[in-house]
Amino acid sequence: MLKYTFSFLLVLISFSGMAQEVAKTDTVKPKTERYGIRFGADLFKLTRSFYDKDYRGLELVGDYRLTRKHYIAAEIGNEKKTVDDTQLNFTTNGTYIKAGFDYNAYENWLGMENMIYVGLRYGFSSFSQTLNSYEVYNPNQYFDEAPEIVSGEEFNGLTAQWMEVVAGVKAEVFNNVFVGFSLRVNRLFSNKKPNNFDNLYIPGFNRTYDGDFGVGFNYTVSYFLPLYKSTVKAKEKKEKKKK
Secondary structure (H helix, E strand, O other): HHHHHHHHHHHHHHHHHHHHHHHHOOOOOOOOOEEEEEEEEHHHHHHHHOOOOOEEEEEEEEEEOOOEEEEEEEEEEEEEEEEEOOOOOEEEEEEEEEEEEEEEEOOOOOOOOOOOEEEEEEEEEEEEEEEEEEEEOOOOOOOOOOOEEEEEEEEEEEEEEEEEEEEEEEEEEEEOOOEEEEEEOOOOOOOOOOOOOOOEEOOOOOOOOOOOEEEEEEEEEEEEEEEEEEEEHHHHHHHHHHO
């Protein structure tokens, strides 16, 4: 499914470029590019809250275009997730923020603002863990499994920090309306854990694997709010003078 989504967005980018090329006229006009803020939401987390009874989440996304290729980007959200593992059942609840930059590797035709990008994020999460129930591990298979113990113990004031590598695409489907998809690989470098209990799920980071690594993805819809225009030729001349 991820492969088909990625291919679909690439087709949208190509189609958008063809439409822009056909619309060109013989009139020579100054080349300008728009700069502004793009903001939206993660549709995956939003829709998952309706069909998954063990999950509630919302993530808002945004970016600001600094140069022709560079964007400041951020995500902020909240997640509440109940995980039922083999020997324990727990609920994670908290908020997070991720901030960093994106680099657009796609060469847009004039008037296009699509992206095929890579980026980096710093993530911070503040959350709590509630140990709903657990089973004591029994290494002796000749005896019956240990009974489930209902706990309800809550651990507050937990935090985590991580770095996140991002790769994704964004394509304009309507005027100023973009849809996007991104993959993320995370690496924890700070993780405050409860006593005798590990953070197996962290809001914004997702499920932890081997203690320090995590993966994630999102589907986004966003709206671009243009703030000003910059002439392309003027920028190119400035760059040549600097060289």
